Amino acid sequence: MNQQIPLASAEYLKCGRCSLGKLCLPLGLSSNDMVSLEDIVEAGSVYSESEFVYRAGKPFEYIYAVKSGMFKTVLVDSQGAEHIVGFHLPGELFGLDAIYSQQYGSNAVSLGTSSLCAIRYSDLEVLAQKLPSLQHQLLSLMSKEVHTSFVKTHDQTVDQKLAGFLVALAARYKQRGYSETRFHLVMARRDIANHLNMAPETISRLFKRFQADGLIEVKRTDLHILNMDALKTLSGCLELCSSPFVRN
């Protein structure tokens, strides 16, 4: 299945030419404004599997936009236990939670070979004051993060949680121009389990049940959603139906 998101190649590194522009910071910028944004973006650093972008406690400097592949952000509690806060797809930002505390609150780690654009926040702040549409998009993206964290605090059954996770992932792939019914589950089962606060055995049990019920078909890491409506109903539709960030 051809669902892997290709690595950035040089000519697509500029925001104005980036296929993720409609999802990422440049949304709504004029071509002149785009050049100002491109000036402050350090585009396309490549990370190998499990490589750290930053660790919790590091002083805040950059926010990051995923260019290709996938990253996860991980909270580590005082006992050293990890909790995966989110998986970040191309066009999504992370590091925003460090703005208020001025230090990163989580570890950011690459899943597979992935790449990033880094934007120095002090530069972005200055530019956003000059460009209202940039400021608007920045706030929208932050608001989206807040919304997502609301959804996750909702009390759900394990079925709802996993179905919701898959439905939201499907919607995010669709936004990026990929199939919403066939995609690659890049993250390890352990990571999905951790993110949804379940045992890894629960994940396989649910995948097996969803498959037996004809909702999905799983071949290795390839996921095929056979009945999206049923999966949405099962999820309670929380992440998606109320979501302002699913734009086509």
Added chain:
Amino acid sequence: MINAKNLDRLLRKHEGHGPRYTSYPTALHFDETVGVEPYLEQVQLSNQLPLPRPLSLYLHVPFCQSLCYYCGCNKIVTRKTSRADEYVELLSQEISMRAKAFADDRLVQQIHFGGGTPTYLRLGQIRELLEVIAQSFHLGLPHSLEMGIELDPRTVSPEDLEALVAMGFNRFSLGIQDFDLGVQKAINREQSLEQVQALVDKARELNIDSLSFDVIYGLPKQTRDSFAHSLDQVVALKPDRLALYNYAHMPQRIPSQRLIKTEELPSGAEKLAIFSDSVISLAKAGYEYIGMDHFALPEDGLSKALKDGSLQRNFQGYSTNGDCDLVGIGVSAISKVNHGYSQNVAEISAYRDQITCKNLPVAKGLVLGRDDLLRADLIQRVMCSGELDYDEISQEHDVRFEDYFSNELDAVACLASDGLVELYPRGFKVTELGRVFLRNIAMIFDAHLRAAPNDIGVEVRYSKTI
């Protein structure tokens, strides 16, 4: 129905040497630098799939009471049963070591005891090993757990079968080879039809799921007539499955085969005729040709799996048991987990040393790259469903099939002119006649074979294709 004359002609035309493709790449390409760590890494990756595969366990028991001259398996002929006592201990330790690496939701769906002669072990020892497996791994539900064991009719009694069924075994495979006494003497394996009949009757009475026979053609003193007679006797016993193996005479590699008189072997032409006769007569007797060496009655799981597309090829030949990760336990046993193959040390002393040091006894292995995975998938499809859909493969492997395999497709077209495959605009299908030549079709897609220095190299390492 296959035409006998045409089959004869094509058998002569396509005779040659090649792998049996119980794996791709074949075990000859395993690398000694690929040891325990890559194996454990593949286990970890397999555990992390959203829906991990079930497990299939293979236990290798290398001991035999006496030497069958033709046998090329990794075996030890001894009457000292104390060696088995020690071996059971070592196997138990390996089972528990292997199990630790797998996640708790990896259920065992299949357990197979092979050899050598698994029933060289006492029944109590087999039970003990099953208990260790049950304690270490997590077993699937009883109705979905396939438990098979290879039996030597000379050393197993009908009462033993009762005990094995009581332990949970539901599949038996009997080593028949040939019913002709002259042939049996020439290979040092004498067993009467009555002995076999008694075991078959008992197995039927016990209502086991599948009874399989191993038969070998090309053995010394076999003729078309003698083998046809033996095969009639086999068919009269109505095994659910039948493996008709080609005897590969390679005395330079297998010392015990030097005890076989070359002048007693059937000629190449006679051997082909024996095979051709057998294919025709088994079809008449109602057996489906599964592929390679395997035949099965229409109501058997293998025939059903062939029809519904769920057939799989693995180290034990063909299997109905979907897509399992295979865990090999014991000397020379091969594991296949995720994208990796790994084979245990062959010598029992090295095996003992590794287990005693608490190491997994891995000798060599291979982690499949992208090209290997693609070709392994194609060869699996050729061997099993016999159908290739270029678009489906292109999509699943992210290649353009016709560009990637342009040379191979020329070769496929040649086989089509012999009626072995039927070409479609965007794919091909192996014909009924073509199933007799699966190896030849699969070899087209074998990149490692092409890399072999010359035909002689292939000849030394592989048995004849037909």
